[in-house]
Amino acid sequence: MTDKTLREEIIMFLAKHGPLTSADIAQDIGKPYASVRRAIAAARKGKTRAFYIDDYDDVAGDGYKRPAMYAVGNKPDAPYPHIGTEQKYKRQWQREKTKRLIRQLGTENPFSSLIVQVTK
Numbered sequence: 001m002t003d004k005t006l007r008e009e010i011i012m013f014l015a016k017h018g019p020l021t022s023a024d025i026a027q028d029i030g031k032p033y034a035s036v037r038r039a040i041a042a043a044r045k046g047k048t049r050a051f052y053i054d055d056y057d058d059v060a061g062d063g064y065k066r067p068a069m070y071a072v073g074n075k076p077d078a079p080y081p082h083i084g085t086e087q088k089y090k091r092q093w094q095r096e097k098t099k100r101l102i103r104q105l106g107t108e109n110p111f112s113s114l115i116v117q118v119t120k
Helices: 003-017 022-029 033-043 085-106 110-119
Strands: 051-056 068-072
Touching (some): 003 051
């Protein structure tokens, strides 16, 4: 499948389902993540772009980097929402707390570390 047909598939999917991250798009259409990223990046080059950044996904972010949510169109990208220093350190502290919990529980039961990751 060429980039053009993958691009058209992504455009049709986003037109129907709204703004999504590239990882969500890849999972939902059943294509490799790298192929979807390349198709989106190629379609965003030049003056006439097929995709723009509508928003940033807070839930999927790891605390420092929030993934872009793409939509169909040639609009300006949404500005990246930078978090404050207090929120940054709060997220870092939460990650470290979860890592400590995983280390404590992971030696006894391999499933307990998975439970900690899902519930925290």
